[in-house]
Amino acid sequence: MSMSLRTPPMPVFYLVDLSLYPQLLRQMFEIDERPVYDQLYLQTAYAQHAQQGPILISLSNDSAHVAAASWVAQGAAIELHSHATLSQVAAHYRQLTHVDRHAGPPALFRYADSRLYAGLTSVLSDGETHALLGPITVMKGVANGEAWRLDSPAPDDEPLGKFRLTLDHEQALQRARDRAFCQQLASDYGVAYSLVQQWLQQMKALSLSAEYAYWEGCQLLAASDYPAPLSPSHIEQLKAHKGSRQAMLDELQTLISAQTPLPDGALDD
Numbered sequence: 001m002s003m004s005l006r007t008p009p010m011p012v013f014y015l016v017d018l019s020l021y022p023q024l025l026r027q028m029f030e031i032d033e034r035p036v037y038d039q040l041y042l043q044t045a046y047a048q049h050a051q052q053g054p055i056l057i058s059l060s061n062d063s064a065h066v067a068a069a070s071w072v073a074q075g076a077a078i079e080l081h082s083h084a085t086l087s088q089v090a091a092h093y094r095q096l097t098h099v100d101r102h103a104g105p106p107a108l109f110r111y112a113d114s115r116l117y118a119g120l121t122s123v124l125s126d127g128e129t130h131a132l133l134g135p136i137t138v139m140k141g142v143a144n145g146e147a148w149r150l151d152s153p154a155p156d157d158e159p160l161g162k163f164r165l166t167l168d169h170e171q172a173l174q175r176a177r178d179r180a181f182c183q184q185l186a187s188d189y190g191v192a193y194s195l196v197q198q199w200l201q202q203m204k205a206l207s208l209s210a211e212y213a214y215w216e217g218c219q220l221l222a223a224s225d226y227p228a229p230l231s232p233s234h235i236e237q238l239k240a241h242k243g244s245r246q247a248m249l250d251e252l253q254t255l256i257s258a259q260t261p262l263p264d265g266a267l268d269d
Contacts, residue, residue, distance in 0.1 A: 054112035084135035118143035119176025
């Protein structure tokens with residue numbers, strides 16, 4: 001009589017960024033009396049921040065996995081499937097703490113933030129996916145309400161090289177951040193997503209030095225119920241402003257408080 005051999009189930013780990021979801025450290029002990037975990041900033045230059053950094057978790061029972069699945073669905077955790085041990089998976093992520101970029105110094109890589117992969121999945125080659133996943137066979141998460149998934153092309157083989165951020169990767173990540181910001185602002189203030197996109201492009205045309213300054217400008221417009229893109233003359237007035245970032249945002253607030261948008265077809269002074 002022949003007997004079929006069952007493949008043992010693949011272990012599941014969870015990756016959490018405690019700087020974003022600090023409550024999950026407490027919840028981990030509430031759902032599992034014997035979790036095994038590794039604070040991934042230990043043994044790195046960021047060891048003093050281990051309590052607020054990424055953590056890799058292995059749970060001991062089915063009910064704990066059910067609870068952790070809700071973390072994944074909320075975008076608070078990333079689900080990892082791998083036949084590797086927890087220590088092997090931890091070693092892989094520790095070497096991803098910093099990654100080389102196409103230009104500039106190495107970047108601190110927030111590999112436990114699910115939103116990161118929502119931007120990357122569409123632009124990764126097989127080789128880049130392999131280097132990013134290492135011993136991980138399947139990686140799953142949710143970002144901005146949308147599920148994403150990465151499958152290793154060769155989970156049993158060593159990657160040919162280390163993962164690095166290319167220009168395509170950084171541009172894809174920026175598009176994902178912009179999309180998430182526009183969706184959130186549109187939802188928070190009840191304005192059209194396309195209008196928020198136009199505001200964001202206008203803010204990028206100004207001499208604001210940082211991404212958060214673009215977002216502050218858009219939030220000012222949304223909070224003021226400004227129902228249209230800024231007029232060309234307003235943009236030129238803001239471009240000519242020579243003050244600080246805050247002074248320019250104050251000027252923007254003055255403009256949108258004192259004037260209403262021109263109706264379609266009207267002449268702008």
